[in-house]
Amino acid sequence: MYRYDAFDHTLVAERVAQFRDQVNRRVAGALTEDEFKPLRLMNGLYLQLHAYMLRVAIPYGVLSATQMRRLAHIARTYDKGYGHFTTRQNIQYNWPDLEDVPDILEELAEVEMHAIQTSGNCIRNVTADPFAGVAADEFDDPRVYAEIIRQWSTLHPEFSFLPRKFKIAITGAPNDRAAVMVHDIGLRMVAGPDGQPGFEVIVGGGQGRTPMIGHVVRGYLPVPQLLTYLEAVLRVYNQLGRRDNLYKARIKILVHETGKEEFTRLVEQEFASMASENPPALPGGELARIRACFQPPAYADLPASSPEHDLALTQNRAFARWVKTAVAQHKQAGYAIVTISLKPIGGIPGDASAEEMDAVADLSERYGFGEIRVTHEQNLVLPDVPRKDLFALWQALETAGLGTANVGLVSDIIACPGLDYCNLANARSIPIAQEISERFADLDRQHDIGELKVKISGCINACGHHHVGHIGILGVDRKGVEYYQVTLGGDGTQSATLGEIVGPSFAGGEIVNAVETVVATYLAARGEGERFLDTYRRIGAAPFKEALYGTR
Amino acid sequence: MASSHRIVTANRLRDGAVVYLTAEGRWSDMLACGAVVEGEAALAVLLAQAERSVADRLVVAPYAFPVTSGDDGVHPTQKREQIRAAGPTVHPQFARATGLPCATR
Numbered sequence: 001m002y003r004y005d006a007f008d009h010t011l012v013a014e015r016v017a018q019f020r021d022q023v024n025r026r027v028a029g030a031l032t033e034d035e036f037k038p039l040r041l042m043n044g045l046y047l048q049l050h051a052y053m054l055r056v057a058i059p060y061g062v063l064s065a066t067q068m069r070r071l072a073h074i075a076r077t078y079d080k081g082y083g084h085f086t087t088r089q090n091i092q093y094n095w096p097d098l099e100d101v102p103d104i105l106e107e108l109a110e111v112e113m114h115a116i117q118t119s120g121n122c123i124r125n126v127t128a129d130p131f132a133g134v135a136a137d138e139f140d141d142p143r144v145y146a147e148i149i150r151q152w153s154t155l156h157p158e159f160s161f162l163p164r165k166f167k168i169a170i171t172g173a174p175n176d177r178a179a180v181m182v183h184d185i186g187l188r189m190v191a192g193p194d195g196q197p198g199f200e201v202i203v204g205g206g207q208g209r210t211p212m213i214g215h216v217v218r219g220y221l222p223v224p225q226l227l228t229y230l231e232a233v234l235r236v237y238n239q240l241g242r243r244d245n246l247y248k249a250r251i252k253i254l255v256h257e258t259g260k261e262e263f264t265r266l267v268e269q270e271f272a273s274m275a276s277e278n279p280p281a282l283p284g285g286e287l288a289r290i291r292a293c294f295q296p297p298a299y300a301d302l303p304a305s306s307p308e309h310d311l312a313l314t315q316n317r318a319f320a321r322w323v324k325t326a327v328a329q330h331k332q333a334g335y336a337i338v339t340i341s342l343k344p345i346g347g348i349p350g351d352a353s354a355e356e357m358d359a360v361a362d363l364s365e366r367y368g369f370g371e372i373r374v375t376h377e378q379n380l381v382l383p384d385v386p387r388k389d390l391f392a393l394w395q396a397l398e399t400a401g402l403g404t405a406n407v408g409l410v411s412d413i414i415a416c417p418g419l420d421y422c423n424l425a426n427a428r429s430i431p432i433a434q435e436i437s438e439r440f441a442d443l444d445r446q447h448d449i450g451e452l453k454v455k456i457s458g459c460i461n462a463c464g465h466h467h468v469g470h471i472g473i474l475g476v477d478r479k480g481v482e483y484y485q486v487t488l489g490g491d492g493t494q495s496a497t498l499g500e501i502v503g504p505s506f507a508g509g510e511i512v513n514a515v516e517t518v519v520a521t522y523l524a525a526r527g528e529g530e531r532f533l534d535t536y537r538r539i540g541a542a543p544f545k546e547a548l549y550g551t552r
Numbered sequence: 553m554a555s556s557h558r559i560v561t562a563n564r565l566r567d568g569a570v571v572y573l574t575a576e577g578r579w580s581d582m583l584a585c586g587a588v589v590e591g592e593a594a595l596a597v598l599l600a601q602a603e604r605s606v607a608d609r610l611v612v613a614p615y616a617f618p619v620t621s622g623d624d625g626v627h628p629t630q631k632r633e634q635i636r637a638a639g640p641t642v643h644p645q646f647a648r649a650t651g652l653p654c655a656t657r
Contacts (some may be wrong), residue, residue, distance in 0.1 A: 027609060028609075049632070050640065050646075052568040097566060097567040097568075098566055417633065420640040421640055421641075480629070
């Protein structure tokens with residue numbers, strides 16, 4: 001993974017010192033809250049319902065075991081013993097004291113981490129496929145470019161005061177595990193006419209109040225032109241994006257109001273005027289330097305299959321069931337990609353205790369090369385597990401309470417913090433996730449239902465990604481009472497679709513029954529081998545509406 | 553029915569904790585200790601006091617919210633304020649005692 005050089009260390013250290021001084025001045029009264037607020041937001045520090053909340057960046061979701069242990073230490077020392085992994089591959093702490101935050105940032109800097117630009121109207125954490133570098137279906141490793149974009153966007157003087165936040169996601173595989181179609185800029189790696197890797201550039205996707213699928217603005221962009229092109233897009237947005245209305249300030253609104261053709265023309269015009277600049281935005285030497293950080297680890301020469309593993313599969317049903325959901329194919333023979341569920345039955349989706357973080361750090365070293373990934377679906381990944389060690393890993397995960405065999409199933413729910421924690425929320429989301437999880441606790445039942453992505457947001461800002469949930473749930477406030485609106489058929493992958501609202505919202509006591517009804521309708525109608533999403537796409541919303549609301 | 557009783561709340565600057573303005577002009581983390589006022593004039597006095605606390609760097613972002621006040625104590629009418637007073641419903645280990653009478657600190 002990328003290791004800081006002297007320049008990076010200095011940048012982060014200076015940022016910590018700067019923030020420490022800003023906190024001291026705030027506490028002493030030299031800065032008002034109005035002056036301090038934008039400064040603390042640029043360092044990821046929010047004020048939420050009960051306390052401050054610190055959002056720490058996990059660049060493109062990649063962590064070393066050392067970094068994970070430091071995150072555990074911070075949870076234990078400065079917080080209430082846990083952290084929350086988010087839908088942008090970051091981690092959030094819910095209870096830091098203001099005056100401890102500079103110390104927290106200093107301890108993070110020691111392990112090459114920071115909270116820079118995890119809030120504010122700037123370019124946020126670039127997210128990527130959590131299987132980057134190891135996926136069997138990968139065309140090129142998106143981590144290389146995610147790191148390039150990260151360095152380019154950090155403290156970029158021209159883009160520090162954008163009309164609104166800006167989110168970039170990148171996938172190196174045709175199976176999109178990074179939701180690139182619903183980001184401000186999505187990048188999909190593709191082969192050019194000469195077979196060389198490049199990017200399909202998608203602009204103007206997003207969720208929130210006005211969800212939109214992104215538009216392909218450039219079908220193929222050669223790698224060396226990446227940063228120049230991104231600058232062109234950001235310049236057009238910076239100049240023309242609305243600053244008069246908070247709810248119309250994202251680039252998706254600009255693309256929508258300008259029209260895809262005209263927007264593309266503006267970008268290409270800006271790009272053409274920049275393309276001959278010297279030196280180029282992405283020098284070849286820099287590309288090579290960063291690519292060198294992502295060389296494959298020293299894989300052992302392992303046979304493609306493991307007799308011990310195959311035997312365990314036949315002898316241990318619980319293990320086999322876990323493998324079915326947690327294990328994905330690795331590009332290196334004899335290795336596997338393991339997804340660790342942070343969705344224990346009845347638990348809080350995406351939360352991990354300090355003990356669990358330490359356990360995952362240990363396991364990443366024992367069964368891998370000390371690397372961990374965070375997914376945007378709030379789970380963790382061990383990217384390089386020898387297939388012969390899967391059984392031992394599973395046993396260790398079970399002991400640590402991290403062995404739930406539900407990845408991708410109905411209880412693998414994405415939920416935002418909701419009204420239990422968030423200032424913006426209208427309704428609670430976590431208790432609904434817990435109830436659904438408990439209602440569907442039976443693993444046999446979950447496996448029979450198959451792939452089903454439930455995503456819950458506590459407000460219109462859609463941090464729970466409900467628009468792209470197979471079943472999406474949006475918490476709303478109806479005359480002071482929490483109600484829940486259901487959308488169906490959303491999809492965050494390469495076949496991206498926004499969910500369709502099925503009807504009036506359900507009371508808190510009824511929403512889980514509604515989910516049961518939706519599942520039952522699917523099961524009754526499904527064809528051979530059809531997932532929920534397949535059945536929904538075949539039969540449409542009508543049978544679900546009828547089941548939920550009766551014949552109208 | 554809209555409540556005419558209100559309490560002033562804020563977040564403590566140093567740790568972001570939820571606090572309520574008391575009749576003595578101090579900030580308590582107990583809802584039961586919050587001064588309950590009726591009418592705009594009394595509220596204006598409290599809010600002015602709150603702004604002085606902001607200037608003194610004790611709290612940030614003060615505002616008033618409606619409560620019912622009766623024999624069974626003081627209760628926020630809004631879900632958001634109920635959760636702010638009691639703590640996150642999904643972490644009972646972080647719950648704050650709301651049923652107790654005001655304890656002087």
